[in-house]
Amino acid sequence: MNFRRLITGKPLRSEEASHEKLPKWKALSIFSSDALSSVGYGPEQIIVTLAVPGLLIYGYFSYATLAVIALLTIVTLSYAQVARANPGGGGSYSIALHNLGELPALVAAAALVADYVLTVAVSISSGTEALVSAFPLLIGWEVTLDLIVLFVILTLINLRGVRESSNVFVWPTYFFILGIICMILAGLYNSFTGTSPIVPAESLERQQADWVVILLALRAFSNGCSSMTGIEAISNGVPMFREPSVNNAIRTTYIMSSLLAVMIAGISFLFLHYHLVPVENVTMLSQLAEQVFGRGWAYYYIQLTTMLILYLAANTAYNGLPPLLSIMARDSYVPRYLGERGERLGYSKGIVFLSLISAALIIVFQGNVEHLISLYAIGVFLSFTIAQSSLVVKWIREKSSGWISRTILNSFGACVTGIVVVVIATTKFSHGAWIVLIFIPSMIFIFKAIHRHYKTTAEQLRISTADFAEHLEIQNPKNLIIVPVSGITKIVAASIRYSKAMGGDVIALYIYTDEEEREKFEEKWNSLNIDVSLRLLYSPYRSIVQPILAYVNEIEMHRSIYHYITIVIPEFETAKWWHRILHNQTGWILRTLLILRENVIVSTLPYHLKK
């Protein structure tokens, strides 16, 4: 208890929940760390795919990059509309639930769950890769580092519930942007003033387009789409902006996307210029920084800020998933307790849930970003598509001013992102996309099963006020109290004493396995003149539990007079924890078995051993 407090801090009262409004400059850095950080792995993922067939096809690299930037523009414009449509915040799950219905909403929810979990796994793994690129002596410790960052830093910070607006989270983003922009400028200066050609001739070579090459280029594009994750963050957080919040949010979205586009374009150009190829244990961003700055302080600045912003990006999932789960818990699609706020006002169970699943992913995939990325983009684009389709329905239904242009914009967005989903699902099917395609229907099945259970439970528990009153009006309900006794000990005395304090008839049950033992006990019992009737039960198979269950059965069969059977079971509270394993768990077993019967109540009487 005290240890927990030490880690998570003292509890906070419900009234302490507050919502500080954020100025644009703060909001930009807080909401964009996920999106911007993806330049740490996005362009590299395009090249990794193209490098697979042995020769690098740089020509396709520039195509794929341009396609990604074009898609980014469309998604940005569409998401500005999402921000407008959701001044109250709420992700694609809520929008879809209100506009499209249950199934699309659950698809979006499943996609979002996958997306958030992968954000944590991918961002942490990439951050660690940036760190390992700079300090090669850490090679081999990647998974350990990942898990330390996950549990010791992210989970604890979020259980303590540091405010999103804390300045800790603001500066790294700006440091990162500054570093990358400087690197791009310095790289451009080098390339225009250097002796090597700006775009080397072999970069422009392309193979004859056959199906394999096209498939490869599409797959590279699919991987590149992972750069776009996190674009939706601002539209989910509109209420946190200063007034006029919608306009501020939209403007911030534009700034973020512009920065992202500039960074992707710049970095991709420099990859081309320097003809970088993927190398094990060194990220391409690290290679680029080394080419541009040499291995001086500027290089380490790039690596460390990259690492920081990536870890920060993982943190955004902690701001996203637990609230989503709490909304879904309110709608009964996930276990209700995921919606409970912990002592520090965070959704503590959701936080722990996210950490555990992410840890499992990191361990299973051994922190390998490339494999995780395959799973990533599909969920993101699925939720983009659903969000925009919902908006189309909403615009058409509401027909507010400007609805036609908005409908066109979002329809176009939905189509494009929908096509991207299909492209990713087909080109990357065997590369892990199938996992997502199994995961999403499974999640939907689970969500629905949970929903159904809560619904039938509520129905079963519902009672009208008339019935309630009637329920309580039984004439003098009779209670039979059974006390299993094992000998003449203090604990037996305490059990009988308590049983007599309850209203009802008391029977002491003695289970014996040999005749001699029984005679001795019976004699002793009779000598005590206890005004409780004793039943002796023979246990031919030496079990204590079976005869008691059989006796309860017998009473239940013939009880015409008893409404309840209460069994009083003493439970040792031992002085040391390990003493517990020295005692039979008969009480626990009895409780577990008796609860299967209705109207049999188990009363646990604690008995404290002092030493």
Added chain:
Amino acid sequence: MNFRRLITGKPLRSEEASHEKLPKWKALSIFSSDALSSVGYGPEQIIVTLAVPGLLIYGYFSYATLAVIALLTIVTLSYAQVARANPGGGGSYSIALHNLGELPALVAAAALVADYVLTVAVSISSGTEALVSAFPLLIGWEVTLDLIVLFVILTLINLRGVRESSNVFVWPTYFFILGIICMILAGLYNSFTGTSPIVPAESLERQQADWVVILLALRAFSNGCSSMTGIEAISNGVPMFREPSVNNAIRTTYIMSSLLAVMIAGISFLFLHYHLVPVENVTMLSQLAEQVFGRGWAYYYIQLTTMLILYLAANTAYNGLPPLLSIMARDSYVPRYLGERGERLGYSKGIVFLSLISAALIIVFQGNVEHLISLYAIGVFLSFTIAQSSLVVKWIREKSSGWISRTILNSFGACVTGIVVVVIATTKFSHGAWIVLIFIPSMIFIFKAIHRHYKTTAEQLRISTADFAEHLEIQNPKNLIIVPVSGITKIVAASIRYSKAMGGDVIALYIYTDEEEREKFEEKWNSLNIDVSLRLLYSPYRSIVQPILAYVNEIEMHRSIYHYITIVIPEFETAKWWHRILHNQTGWILRTLLILRENVIVSTLPYHLKK
């Protein structure tokens, strides 16, 4: 429940326990499988050690083998005396407890526990090695095979409680003896009629004796001592022999040891003659069989009978450890429930305990016999030494006829086996003997701690009959019943109804986290006119458990009138197992926390969800 019955068979009544008396020929095979089977690995373990330094020093091999056979003679003569001293059976633990006192008895017990567990692990692993030698396609599946034999065969057979005397266990031993004797005879015939020298000249070479070589030879001898495990089995089972049981047991011991000595000598001679060296994945016995018989049916006969007798040897530990644990449980040195007989009259918990620990050993050591052997011999010889020292004390104390010669014999035996313990402990210290040397004191510490706990518990529970009667005579004990309510539902109605059936004052507790919710509930409650007083508790930190604990505290502080506080907690019994995880475990948490207080009773009221 039904699945368990299917596996272990229908329960047996206590009266069905029987003790069939065994004729010598049956007893020989049943008790000697452990000892005789060790020729499957004993001689090989000597050579493995000597092969370590690169060149094989066969000269030392014959020395080590002769030393083992000499030691075997001494131990056999000593153990004939153990059989004489223990007509009632019982291992070195019992003898030591009666003659030497608690500490030596516990040392012997710890050594025996280690010994039995290792017997299972070593015998199963060796049996599988014999199988894999014959069928190389099983290479790589050793640990899996070990675990299958352990759990699917040994554990289940013993849980079902097949009689030791079953013929299933009799024949494999004789088949094995027959096979090995034939192989030795055939091998001798070959070597005397063949062209190669009977004992090749290089076999007699010895290096200049320096410390390293001597240490190595001693270590080889230590490993060879593992051949002697199981010698004590007969002396533990004297009551199972036909009358005159002591004489029959002694004669059987002699026969067994003679067979063992002949087999060790014969196999060792043939190893020398054929100049066999250890090869991975092929046991040396398998190499020998191949040299003698070629890879025909005779070869497979040797391999399969070796496998069978080794698995059978593992089974002897199941006849040994659970009864030992049950004796120790009666003496309160291990958890009492280890002494309970299961439905099939076997000590089922002891059987499961043995299987689990053995499985852990097999997995940790990856079924590698050589590493396990290092741990093995030391425990065996420690228990030999203690048993014989106990006898010396007994003979001197009793001074029955012939006591002087017996005292001399057992003193000599104790000294020799004691020296062997020291030799093994020093020469194999870094090869795993240190584990045993840590294990034994740790076990003794645990045994004593358990003993102390049961003793103090019994003292705390003891009550005189006068006190018992007085204990029950309290005037009209008052009971306060607390019912936490969460709304107006059927389950709340059921809880209140039950509470009113108990004698005592009833209070309903409602925990709220926001004011509005509370008002709504209070209004509804009042409209129902329930004759139970309602307490409303605000939970600033959103916990359900904390306010209830605080309220119980408050009552306890000020209760002048209540002897008991009973808390009625409903528990859902869900229709499907997985529904359980959808419900809060508040009841469970409350019960766990409330049991820490005295005089607070938790009553669990089951509520059955039908779907």
